Structure formats: structure tokens, C-alpha cells
Amino acid sequence: MTALSNTTRVLVIGAGAMGSGIAHVAARAGHGVYLYDTRAEAAVQGRAAIARDLDALVARGKLPQAEADAVLARVSTVAQLADARDAGLAIEAIVENLAVKQALFRELEALLGSDAIIASNTSSLSITAMAAALQRPQRLVGMHFFNPAPRMKLVEIVSGLTTAPEHAACLHATAVAWGKIAVHTRSTPGFIVNRVARPFYGEALRVLAERAADSATLDAVLREGCGFPMGPFELMDFIGHDVNFAVSNSVFDACFGDRRYTPSLIQQELVAAGWLGRKSGRGFYDYADGAARPRPHEAEGHTAQASVTVAGDLGPAAPMLARLAAAGIAIRRTPVQGRMGWMEIGGTRVALSDGRTATRHAVEDGCPDLVLFDLCLDYTSATRITLTRADQCDAVACGVVAATLQQAGYRVSVIDDVAGMLALRTVAMLINEGADVLLQGIASAADIDAAMSHGTNYPHGGPLAWADRLGADLIVTILHNLQRHYGEERYRVSPLLQRKAINGEPLHE
Numbered sequence: 252m253t254a255l256s257n258t259t260r261v262l263v264i265g266a267g268a269m270g271s272g273i274a275h276v277a278a279r280a281g282h283g284v285y286l287y288d289t290r291a292e293a294a295v296q297g298r299a300a301i302a303r304d305l306d307a308l309v310a311r312g313k314l315p316q317a318e319a320d321a322v323l324a325r326v327s328t329v330a331q332l333a334d335a336r337d338a339g340l341a342i343e344a345i346v347e348n349l350a351v352k353q354a355l356f357r358e359l360e361a362l363l364g365s366d367a368i369i370a371s372n373t374s375s376l377s378i379t380a381m382a383a384a385l386q387r388p389q390r391l392v393g394m395h396f397f398n399p400a401p402r403m404k405l406v407e408i409v410s411g412l413t414t415a416p417e418h419a420a421c422l423h424a425t426a427v428a429w430g431k432i433a434v435h436t437r438s439t440p441g442f443i444v445n446r447v448a449r450p451f452y453g454e455a456l457r458v459l460a461e462r463a464a465d466s467a468t469l470d471a472v473l474r475e476g477c478g479f480p481m482g483p484f485e486l487m488d489f490i491g492h493d494v495n496f497a498v499s500n501s502v503f504d505a506c507f508g509d510r511r512y513t514p515s516l517i518q519q520e521l522v523a524a525g526w527l528g529r530k531s532g533r534g535f536y537d538y539a540d541g542a543a544r545p546r547p548h549e550a551e552g553h554t555a556q557a558s559v560t561v562a563g564d565l566g567p568a569a570p571m572l573a574r575l576a577a578a579g580i581a582i583r584r585t586p587v588q589g590r591m592g593w594m595e596i597g598g599t600r601v602a603l604s605d606g607r608t609a610t611r612h613a614v615e616d617g618c619p620d621l622v623l624f625d626l627c628l629d630y631t632s633a634t635r636i637t638l639t640r641a642d643q644c645d646a647v648a649c650g651v652v653a654a655t656l657q658q659a660g661y662r663v664s665v666i667d668d669v670a671g672m673l674a675l676r677t678v679a680m681l682i683n684e685g686a687d688v689l690l691q692g693i694a695s696a697a698d699i700d701a702a703m704s705h706g707t708n709y710p711h712g713g714p715l716a717w718a719d720r721l722g723a724d725l726i727v728t729i730l731h732n733l734q735r736h737y738g739e740e741r742y743r744v745s746p747l748l749q750r751k752a753i754n755g756e757p758l759h760e
Contacts, residue, residue, distance in 0.1 A: 252420035254428035257281030262338035266297030270344035272400030285335035294328040353384035370394035378411030378438035389415035405706035434698035440505035444706040450680035455483035456515035463669040471547035475635035478710035488528030550653035550663040563592025606732030613641035626675040685714040690747035723752040
């Protein structure tokens with residue numbers, strides 16, 4: 252299927268930040284654009300926002316002035332929808348209310364030509380439900396841009412039960428022609444990104460609720476330890492807690508109260524207080540002028556050990572040994588059969604978490620002097636590593652482990668003993684969610700990883716790529732241990748992930 256010709260006029264309904272951004276993208280691609288809002292002044296303001304964005308690109312040398320002028324000239328505000336009846340594509344970016352959107356779509360269906368495609372930029376509502384209001388529901392497609400639309404590369408092309416495949420294919424090709432990364436997804440709560448991303452927020456909020464560490468430390472764990480561009484708490488502050496909490500509730504309700512998506516009482520309190528993040532001046536962090544940003548916890552210095560004994564294979568953490576050796580720490584090896592290996596540092600066993608608490612791990616494995624470390628998606632480049640110790644382990648012993656890792660160039664944070672720590676349980680749950688999206692035929696493995704890489708800027712290829720690198724068997728073990736610890740269905744394992752673990756197969760085929 253080919254993209255819409257740039258002679259096709261595009262109507263954008265809703266001239267806020269998202270609508271004006273979509274209009275900007277379509278005009279940059281060469282389309283004449285009608286920008287409409289129920290408030291005429293909002294449409295004028297939306298066009299002015301496009302002008303400011305274009306001026307900024309010119310000032311940075313990213314766009315010639317003549318081209319910027321041509322783009323802006325292609326955007327026209329209209330006072331009524333009837334003035335845009337020749338549009339071949341209409342994209343709505345209005346309030347997230349099903350009845351309001353359905354009323355708009357009925358009006359558009361009566362107004363536009365029979366071959367025009369109607370698209371919704373909804374981030375959470377059912378395309379199938381919206382299309383049910385139309386005489387020809389096959390013409391409605393989801394076209395979900397991410398904010399800010401001119402800069403974010405991803406567009407989710409969403410098909411409801413009645414969406415014509417040729418219309419979805421056309422909009423996919425059109426989004427690509429507009430310079431976007433387009434992915435196909437079925438209409439399901441949260442589509443790809445807002446569904447798969449729920450654990451990134453949910454697990455951090457749970458760890459915070461257990462008081463394992465403060466938000467600044469937990470943000471650093473995922474940002475500096477795993478390469479996420481922002482930690483979960485700073486990202487929620489950036490998005491706005493009203494928006495993020497609403498999406499969490501929407502997915503939870505649409506999935507009939509599935510406990511995997513349970514919203515957080517902590518975030519509910521922030522919304523109730525009006526602490527919405529950056530836009531209100533207060534969220535997890537204080538954004539008032541002159542407010543000091545809290546710093547992540549740094550382990551206190553002790554004497555580093557000159558040598559480390561490695562028992563068996565460290566699995567994903569094996570690259571850590573090269574950093575230790577490069578720092579002048581001698582590596583001694585001893586074989587261990589049939590299990591994930593560990594290190595001995597100053598008489599303390601040091602191992603990658605497997606989803607158990609350090610205290611349970613110490614008892615079940617008979618090693619009271621135990622320190623666990625969290626997952627890093629790349630131990631070679633990670634700048635921070637996180638430790639926790641069993642209740643039976645002395646704090647000084649943990650400090651010696653921390654000092655040894657600090658010598659290898661890691662910043663070290665120590666958090667309280669919580670099952671799966673933070674990065675490990677978060678990554679496992681992101682993988683698990685991605686596996687279920689794949690299992691249910693909502694999207695392909697390639698589109699899931701592309702969506703999470705380009706819609707949320709997740710590092711290292713996305714969650715299914717992580718699963719193939721870490722091994723499905725390790726992820727299943729982590730999830731089983733989390734489920735045993737909490738006794739909740741929240742941590743149930745995707746059947747597809749179980750099958751891949753049993754067969755030793757990758758999720759990308």
C-alpha cells in the first residue's frame with residue numbers, strides 16, 4: 252500500500268500541543284493542512300506555535316528560512332469543519348472522551364468524501380468502540396503520535412475489529428513518508444507503548460512504597476545502571492501525574508481489574524494534593540526556583556579487596572569481571588556446576604539477584620554473608636551498580652564489596668532488601684508484558700521493540716531483545732520468585748515466555 256500523496260489535504264481537529272504538532276509534521280511532509288479547534292483563538296494559537304517551532308529550527312540551522320515559510324504557508328486555520336470538506340485525511344487530537352469523539356466522527360463521516368480516512372490520535376480509547384458510531388466503521392484508524400509530535404519518531408497505527416486493512420496500511424506508509432517509525436498494533440488497552448511501559452512506573456512505585464530507597468536513588472538505578480534516559484519518578488514528574496495516573500487507571504479498568512496493572516496509592520495521593528510534577532512545580536521532586544535536587548545514595552567508602560574469587564559463570568554479569576581486572580583487581584576462578592555463579596569478595600558471597608530477597612536467598616542457599624547486586628543491561632558501560640544485603644550480613648562486609656566495585660569505576664548505591672531489587676524486577680516485568688503482547692497477536696516482536704525503543708527511548712533494542720540476550724529461563728525464574736514472595740498474580744509468567752524458556756528459543760524468530 253502506498254502513502255497518501257502530498258496533494259492530499261489533511262484536517263487536524265484540536266489545536267493544542269499534540270494537534271498543532273501533528274499539523275506541523277503533515278505540513279513539513281508537503282501536505283496542505285487545515286487546523287481546526289472549537290475555539291477559533293486556539294487554532295490561531297496552534298498555528299503560532301508551529302511558527303515558533305519553525306523559527307527555532309531556522310535559528311539552529313536545521314531548516315532554511317524559505318522552507319520554513321513554505322511549511323507555515325501550508326497550514327490554514329478554519330473556523331468551521333465544513334471549510335475542510337475536501338480533506339482526504341482527518342486526524343482528531345481532542346479530549347479523551349469516547350462520546351465526544353464519536354460525535355465528531357459522525358460529523359466527519361457526513362462531511363468528508365467517501366474515500367477519506369478518519370484517524371484518532373487517542374492514546375487509550377478503543378478504536379473499535381469509536382468506530383461503532385459510524386455508518387462505515389472500516390474507515391476509522393488509530394494514528395497515535397507521541398508528544399512532541401515533530402520530534403518523537405514513533406507512530407502507532409491502530410486497527411480496531413472493523414478497520415479496513417488497506418486503510419491501516421495506507422496510514423502506516425504515510426507515517427513512514429512523514430519521517431516516522433510506524434508500527435502496527437491491534438486496538439487493545441494501552442496499545443503497545445502505554446501497556447508495555449506500565450511496569451516501568453509500577454515496579455518503581457512498589458519499591459518506593461516498601462521504603463527500599465528514595466526516589467532519587469531509584470531513578471539513578473535505572474538511568475545509570477540500565478541506560479534508561481530518565482528514571483521512573485522524574486519521568487512521571489515530566490509527563491504529569493494526572494496524565495500518568497489516568498493512563499494507569501484506564502488500562503487497569505479496561506483489563507477488568509487485572510492486578511498486573513494496579514495503580515499506585517502513592518501516585519493517587521500526589522494527584523489528590525495537586526502535586527502533578529513539573530507543570531505544578533511539585534511532584535516527587537521540588538521544581539521551585541532555587542530548590543535543591545536530592546542526590547542518589549552513594550555507598551560509604553571502605554577498603555577495597557585486591558582480589559575476587561569467581562565461582563562458576565556469572566551469566567549476564569560476566570562483563571563486570573573485565574572492569575574489575577582493568578582496575579587491577581586479581582580474578583581467581585573456581586568451577587561450580589549447574590547453577591548461576593557468584594563472586595567472593597572479602598569472605599562475602601556476591602551474586603546477581605534472582606528475584607528472591609537477599610535474606611531468603613541467604614537462608615535457602617546456606618550463605619548468611621550474602622550481598623546481591625542488581626541487573627545492569629550493560630555491565631561494561633553502566634556507571635552505577637546497586638547492592639542489597641541479607642539481614643544476616645554485616646553492613647561492614649557490604650561496604651567492602653561496595654568499595655571493591657567502586658574501584659572498578661562504578662558508583663554504588665545500597666538499598667534495603669526488597670525482592671528483585673529494582674532494575675531486575677522492572678526489566679523482567681517489561682519483558683513479560685512484551686511477551687504477552689506478542690502472544691496475543693497485538694503486535695509483532697519487531698514492532699514491539701521498535702515501539703518501546705522509539706516511543707519511550709528504551710535502550711539496547713527493547714524488551715524482547717533483552718529477553719533474547721538475558722535468556723527466557725532467567726526471566727521466568729525471576730518472575731516465579733517474585734510471585735512466590737508476594738503471592739500475587741501480578742507476577743504471573745506469560746505462557747509464551749514459559750514455552751520459550753522450556754525450548755531454549757528466542758522471542759525474535
